[in-house]
Amino acid sequence: MKHSAKTAKKHAVSAKPAATTDEQGFTSVQTLRKRAREGLDKGPVTFTYTIDRKQLVAKLNDALATEWVCVLRYMRHYFSAEGMLAEPVKAEFLEHAKEEQSHADLIAERIVQLGGEPDLNPATLTARSHAEYKEGKNLRDMVKENLIAERIAIDSYRELINWIGDRDTTTKRMLEGILAMEEEHADDFRDLLNGWIGD
Numbered sequence: 001m002k003h004s005a006k007t008a009k010k011h012a013v014s015a016k017p018a019a020t021t022d023e024q025g026f027t028s029v030q031t032l033r034k035r036a037r038e039g040l041d042k043g044p045v046t047f048t049y050t051i052d053r054k055q056l057v058a059k060l061n062d063a064l065a066t067e068w069v070c071v072l073r074y075m076r077h078y079f080s081a082e083g084m085l086a087e088p089v090k091a092e093f094l095e096h097a098k099e100e101q102s103h104a105d106l107i108a109e110r111i112v113q114l115g116g117e118p119d120l121n122p123a124t125l126t127a128r129s130h131a132e133y134k135e136g137k138n139l140r141d142m143v144k145e146n147l148i149a150e151r152i153a154i155d156s157y158r159e160l161i162n163w164i165g166d167r168d169t170t171t172k173r174m175l176e177g178i179l180a181m182e183e184e185h186a187d188d189f190r191d192l193l194n195g196w197i198g199d
């Protein structure tokens with residue numbers, strides 16, 4: 001039987017690629033094992049990781065800058081707060097500074113897990129941060145500036161979480177935890193402002 005080039009081509013087109021998933025969409029064990037051996041330098045970032053890592057790392061670096069600017073602003077407020085009401089408010093500033101620091105650490109660690117580099121260049125921190133470094137004119141003004149900064153952080157984290165969606169559930173879960181704390185911080189300052197006596 002004559003085996004023409006045309007026949008060979010027809011066979012090649014009609015040949016189905018080996019199925020990598022079953023009818024429920026689960027990947028075969030062979031494919032899982034094969035994929036795991038490819039791109040080992042990416043560590044935890046595997047075949048099913050679909051989000052653009054560069055974009056996400058850039059967004060996380062913005063959040064990292066924000067957290068650091070918040071640490072610095074809280075510490076500045078902690079050391080310079082004075083007046084009759086200062087002690088309990090100072091304690092609040094210090095507690096928040098420590099918590100923002102822990103957020104920064106979580107974010108930096110995640111950036112490294114994703115194969116990125118945490119950008120802690122102090123020369124560009126305030127420009128990259130969402131929240132501002134406001135010194136505040138007096139104790140009440142400091143509290144107000146911190147409430148504003150927390151509200152900025154809340155909005156930017158919520159946007160980032162929504163953008164990530166289900167494409168990176170680990171990062172999303174981490175950010176959801178941070179967001180919940182920023183909401184608590186904002187609530188603390190709202191309570192302080194609501195009960196404020198004097199200037």
Ligand SMILES: [Fe+2]
Nearest residue numbers: 067099100103
């Ligand atoms: Fe934070």
Ligand SMILES: [Fe+2]
Nearest residue numbers: 150181182185
């Ligand atoms: Fe906060």
